[in-house]
Amino acid sequence: MTVAPGPADHAELQRQLPGLGQAPGPVDAAVPAAHALLVHPRARQAIVLGGLNIGYELVRVRRRSIGMVVTAEGLSVRAPRWVGLGDIEAALQAKARWLLGKLGEQGERQRRLAAGRIDWVDGACLPYLGETLVLRLDPQQRGLALREAAAGDTPPGRRLLLGLPPQADAVQVRDAVQSWLMKEARRVFLERLAHYAPTLGVQVRRLALSSAQTRWGSASADGSIRLNWRLIHFSLATLDYVVVHELAHLRHMDHSPRFWDVVRDVLPDFDQARAALRDPVLPAFD
Template sequence: MQRLLQLTLDMFGPEPTATVPAPRQQPDPAPAPAASASAPTPTLPPQTLQEALAPATFRHPRATREALLDRVAVAYEFRRSKRRTIGFSVGADGLTVSAPKWVPLYEIDKAVAEKSRWILDKLQETRARHERLESGRIEWKDGATLPFLGEPVVLVIDPRHAFGGVGAELKLSEPADDMAALPGVAHRTLHVGLPHHATPDQMRDAVQAWLMRQAKRIFTERLNHFAPQLGVQWRKLSLSSAGTRWGSASADGSIRLNWRLVHFRMSVIDYVVVHELSHLRVMDHSPRFWDTVRAVVPDYAELRGQLKDEGIPRW
């Protein structure tokens, strides 16, 4: 059986793990003093944890330890694992620290203090990103705005476009010539063939069906455009609704792309398409792989950053 190797792009997953070497096993000395940038607080009893962590600026919902980093209280999830190093990751919930079972707690506290600048930067970036996503949440109603290929589009409930008794026909109208040049203003309208009393769920489902059809068409065109440039051949395209992945590629030529990419500008879509096609030549993320991507998309790093920073609209 041909070995299938799948590689993915992260969408909402946690930040890359930062690691520090774990010290050699040694007996625990006396308990560490109270939390500070040089000596974080030791483990708190479960029954008092919620009360003790109440003032924390950043608090993980499964926090079991707390540290004061540069005058900022950080309550984090602590895990014991089989890994060889102390690792730090920052995701939507907050900071998680993982360490080998044999590393004493005072060494964990020391490592957290040493990584305080990195931890605070990542926590602040994650919080800002979450606030941007929440502010862009789509409220499904007549007149709602959603992005399509990087431009705002106004949703119009228009029963005239319904057919067969089912609200499934959508029409994208172009802006007038004298309005098209205004940046950041929605001039395009998406006419949804639904009755005016349609529910938000019906609007959402109708728009999603239309967007997925557009995604299939656009992705196919871009795959066919870039595959010859990379000297590869793709065989199958599947649409994904994954919550944490933009795309994936398999050694047999199968490509999966998240349909929500149609919210982004075409240049961002092209980066993801080239990324996955490049895996058909180099099935890893080695320097050779990134050189392959760069040969077709020289500004891939900037586009990759936009995927990470902007995220997708909340539905």
């Protein structure tokens, strides 16, 4: 059964989108072209925005307004049952600039994530302290060891020698590399904590490794520090920023101006390191 919209419903939509129901105008020429537009896997509708054909998911719901969201899957639209397709398209045209930007961001992120996927075979490359490590499977090697690149090595970069045959199972290779990286992370973290703690006048009671998805580190008033082992992928300057950040929390358990003053006293140019931690693409270990 189709429910006709009442005056209050129309008023709500007009408030949300003043141009609703009017003929859509051309998309601003300044709209950034999406790098790789995503066609939603459940797309049943399509619209042209800025000259680009976009397939989107349309879900009819009980609500008073049109909602739209861009995820890794693409564009999804939630609309009241009584709103016609023409009004939905007008709403999308009104938000064209924003939608194209978000679709472009998602396309770029998907490409970066794909670049972070590793085939766990001989010759695989992975980041270690901001540099590239080249994995070499060598059954003569005992355990794992780092070796400097020899003249003429291709690709360039230090070698991580792993004592497994070239045909070793990918999961076995991945797990061995992850175990080594975590041990390296603990070793480097302890060194950097010992280096900076006296400068800040604090004492670290305990270090624990973290695998958190959204936090690089944390500190407790009892002197405990947790650091994400994935920091071992970043440059030492970036890793040091997180170490100093958490040590500074042992003096100020907040993000007050006093806290940032402590961080800045130790690392005056920490902004670049901080920026490197925003939305990075790291090797997948799952």
